[in-house]
Amino acid sequence: MSRRELQFLDAQDExxxxxxxxxxxxxSEDETGYPSSDDDSPAVCGKKGHCAGFIGARYFDCPNKxxxxxxxxxxxxxxxxxxxxxxxGCSAAPGSNPTDGVQWEVLRREQGAAxxxxxxxxxxRKRWQxxxxxxxxxxxxxxxxxxxxxxxxxxxxxSKGGRIAVWDMEKVYERTVYRSIxxxxxxxxxxxxxxxxxxxxxxxxxxxxxxxxxxxxxxxxLHTATPREWRGPVEEDGSWITQMAMDVMQGGIVVAGDNxxxxxxxxPRHSSAFATMQAHxxxxxxxxxxxxxxxGNPVDANLLLTAGxxxxxxxxxxxxxxxxxxxxxxxxxxxxxxLQHSKVINAAYFSPITGRKILTTSQDNRLRVWxxxxxxxxxxxxxxxxxxxxxxxxxxxxxxxxxxxxxxxxIVCGRYISEDFGGVALHPVDLLDASTGELVSELVDPxxxxxxxxxxxxxxxELIVSxxxxxxxxxxxxxxxxxxxxxxxxxxxxxxxxxxxxxxAGYTFFDADESETPKKKAKFxxxxxxxxxxxxxxxxxPPRKRKKDEEGP
DNA sequence: ACGTTATGTAACC
DNA sequence: TGGTTACCCTAACG
Numbered sequence: 001m002s003r004r005e006l007q008f009l010d011a012q013d014e015x016x017x018x019x020x021x022x023x024x025x026x027x028s029e030d031e032t033g034y035p036s037s038d039d040d041s042p043a044v045c046g047k048k049g050h051c052a053g054f055i056g057a058r059y060f061d062c063p064n065k066x067x068x069x070x071x072x073x074x075x076x077x078x079x080x081x082x083x084x085x086x087x088x089g090c091s092a093a094p095g096s097n098p099t100d101g102v103q104w105e106v107l108r109r110e111q112g113a114a115x116x117x118x119x120x121x122x123x124x125r126k127r128w129q130x131x132x133x134x135x136x137x138x139x140x141x142x143x144x145x146x147x148x149x150x151x152x153x154x155x156x157x158x159s160k161g162g163r164i165a166v167w168d169m170e171k172v173y174e175r176t177v178y179r180s181i182x183x184x185x186x187x188x189x190x191x192x193x194x195x196x197x198x199x200x201x202x203x204x205x206x207x208x209x210x211x212x213x214x215x216x217x218x219x220x221x222l223h224t225a226t227p228r229e230w231r232g233p234v235e236e237d238g239s240w241i242t243q244m245a246m247d248v249m250q251g252g253i254v255v256a257g258d259n260x261x262x263x264x265x266x267x268p269r270h271s272s273a274f275a276t277m278q279a280h281x282x283x284x285x286x287x288x289x290x291x292x293x294x295x296g297n298p299v300d301a302n303l304l305l306t307a308g309x310x311x312x313x314x315x316x317x318x319x320x321x322x323x324x325x326x327x328x329x330x331x332x333x334x335x336x337x338x339l340q341h342s343k344v345i346n347a348a349y350f351s352p353i354t355g356r357k358i359l360t361t362s363q364d365n366r367l368r369v370w371x372x373x374x375x376x377x378x379x380x381x382x383x384x385x386x387x388x389x390x391x392x393x394x395x396x397x398x399x400x401x402x403x404x405x406x407x408x409x410x411i412v413c414g415r416y417i418s419e420d421f422g423g424v425a426l427h428p429v430d431l432l433d434a435s436t437g438e439l440v441s442e443l444v445d446p447x448x449x450x451x452x453x454x455x456x457x458x459x460x461x462e463l464i465v466s467x468x469x470x471x472x473x474x475x476x477x478x479x480x481x482x483x484x485x486x487x488x489x490x491x492x493x494x495x496x497x498x499x500x501x502x503x504x505a506g507y508t509f510f511d512a513d514e515s516e517t518p519k520k521k522a523k524f525x526x527x528x529x530x531x532x533x534x535x536x537x538x539x540x541x542p543p544r545k546r547k548k549d550e551e552g553p
Numbered sequence: 554a555c556g557t558t559a560t561g562t563a564a565c566c
Numbered sequence: 567t568g569g570t571t572a573c574c575c576t577a578a579c580g
Contacts, residue, residue, distance in 0.1 A: 052574085059574050068574070077574090141576070240560095259560095285567065286562090309562090344562075363562080392561055393576040417574055425574085450576070469576065 057425035059418060068417060069365060070385050077417060082385035090382045090437025093371055096122065096409070097436075123402075123410040123433050123440045126477040128464065129507075130445045132172050135471045136513035137165050142467030143395050145456045146189040148214070150197040152458075155465050156214070157472060158186025160395075162204060166214060169465070169474050173510045178217040182206055188246040188256075193298070201254050201268075203243035209256045209266055209273075222254055222266040223273045245294040249318075250301035257291025257306060265321065275321050279332050280308030292396070293347040299355040303336075303373070307348035313339035313360055315376055337377035341368070346388070347398035351408040359411060359434060361399040365389045367413065369434045384437040386430065387417040395453040395467070401434075402457040409435045412464060414452045415442075427451040429466050429475070443475055 052062035061068055061076040069080045082089045095106070140160035148154035153170040162182035168174040182204035190201045201222075203209045212219035225241035243264075246256040254266040261280035264273040281289045288310040297303035307313040320334040331338070339348070343364035350373070351357035358370040360380075365387055368380035375381075388397035399413035411434045418425040421444055428442035429452050443464070454467030464475040 054574070061574085140578085242560095387574095389573095390561090391573050391575045393559080427574090451574095 057420040057423050069387055087437035088385045090384055092436040125440055128441060128443045128475045129478045131474045131476045131507055132169060133471060133473045133509040134167055135509055135511045137472055138470045139163055141395055141469050142454050143186060144189050145454055145465055145467055147458055148197050149191050149195050152461060156189050157467060158189050160185045162186050172508050181212050181217055181219045187244055190246060190248045192248040192252055193250050201248050203246040203256045205242035207241045207243055209243055209254060211268055221271060223264050225258055244291045247294045247296045249296035255294050257294045259290045261289035261291060277332055279306050279314055280310045282310035292345055295349045297350045297355040298352055305348050305350055307345035309344040311341045313345055313348040339376055346396040349401060352401045352403040353408055357408055359399055361388055361397055363389050367399045382437055386413060387415050388413060389416055394451060397453045403459040409433050412455045412457050414455055429455050448473060
């Protein structure tokens with residue numbers, strides 16, 4: 001039996017024990033395994049005779065719907081084969097296992113000959129725990145994160161409200177929040193490659209691309225998609241132009257993408273884009289033309305990777321920028337390859353060191369990995385089934401590379417669907433191996449009960465920052481977190497142990513809404529279901545008469 | 554306390 | 567084709 005399966009079955013056993021005590025009294029399981037409802041309220045699919053939703057910390061899929069995770073029919077998320085398989089259904093890349101012998105040696109020689117870093121050991125399994133947190137740093141949910149290139153303790157974050165926060169992770173209570181750089185959602189924060197950290201690039205739903213001074217917040221506009229500062233509807237149809245994503249190329253060119261599928265190429269020395277390009281556009285009934293992601297190649301200054309909600313990621317060659325585009329052409333002239341997906345793509349990134357691999361996050365619940373840029377016009381080398389489908393009110397999930405992993409294998413991605421961790425439904429932050437599809441670590445903390453869609457691995461330190469609604473959490477490997485090669489399920493690293501460890505250890509946190517001094521966690525709400533409350537789970541909601549999301553009368 | 558609102562997406566009719 | 571409804575969602579505002 002595989003490790004993953006062991007862990008999975010174990011979690012189920014715990015569920016069964018706890019749900020028999022705290023399960024909803026109105027639900028009972030029938031022979032299909034699905035709970036049946038005694039009341040006649042429809043559940044999810046509109047049909048009667050069953051219910052879907054949380055019972056305690058465990059979620060039951062609607063039996064009439066396909067699996068929430070992989071999208072196939074015939075099973076539920078709980079029994080999804082992609083979830084149970086250690087590699088999530090992937091075949092590992094050749095040479096990804098050091099015991100591969102000859103293959104490993106050939107790969108080492110090949111990559112070494114090309115001047116790339118020699119492959120090291122596979123990503124290490126570690127136990128991570130929260131070290132510090134800043135609560136309610138932002139006015140609205142966190143959208144983007146960026147580490148300061150010089151000061152290792154500083155992390156910048158942008159919010160849906162537009163605010164940009166500069167937070168000192170070490171001091172915890174020290175932060176600056178800029179409220180007037182962007183007027184609406186700050187969609188990206190990027191330091192130029194080799195930046196000294198004085199100036200940072202940003203773009204916003206207020207349609208601007210700016211560079212601002214990290215110390216003072218003084219901002220210079222590189223481009224505005226509207227004639228004036230954003231203050232309301234812009235287009236004839238009442239919509240407006242929002243800058244969705246941005247990156248700074250190796251050569252210092254700032255590239256931003258908007259909700260009309262346009263790319264804007266900006267020179268930091270000028271106040272307007274020097275070139276534009278229609279990169280994404282598809283559909284007649286509904287226009288799918290939003291740019292979701294923009295990324296420059298870390299090695300080749302001419303290579304750009306964009307992703308859109310038109311189900312395509314595009315590999316672009318900027319040397320063709322000046323060329324004339326045929327009127328009505330659907331494919332940008334500069335396109336080298338089009339990476340087709342079956343749903344909206346949230347992000348597409350080159351691997352951080354060699355720039356040879358590509359990682360995409362799609363709303364079809366799959367992370368796709370291409371091992372070589374030059375075969376990106378073919379099927380991906382790996383599709384990792386991972387829950388990164390999202391609904392409204394959440395920042396889209398974006399799987400990101402570990403910038404310090406010389407093997408370019410470790411990636412981080414938040415998880416949408418929850419899992420029962422010792423009676424608590426939590427949404428872990430996942431570390432995965434892009435070469436095998438294996439889950440390397442799942443980061444959970446009992447105080448982190450909501451979803452963390454924004455996560456970033458530090459370029460130098462063993463540190464991860466997670467953005468969770470308005471707050472930021474800093475993870476580090478546990479002090480006693482020695483390398484666990486054969487993880488199995490032992491008393492020392494079981495999930496329930498991890499939870500109690502985190503709860504007992506305590507960490508420094510700072511409530512930016514209320515306090516002026518940091519606190520050491522004394523007693524922090526655990527988020528666990530209240531056992532003295534007649535089995536009422538915190539996840540359970542009172543019955544509602546009005547249908548969810550229904551408009552008022 | 555609770556209802557409403559907030560520019561998503563896609564399946565389904 | 568256009569309208570309607572639902573989603574393992576969050577949190578602020580009245």
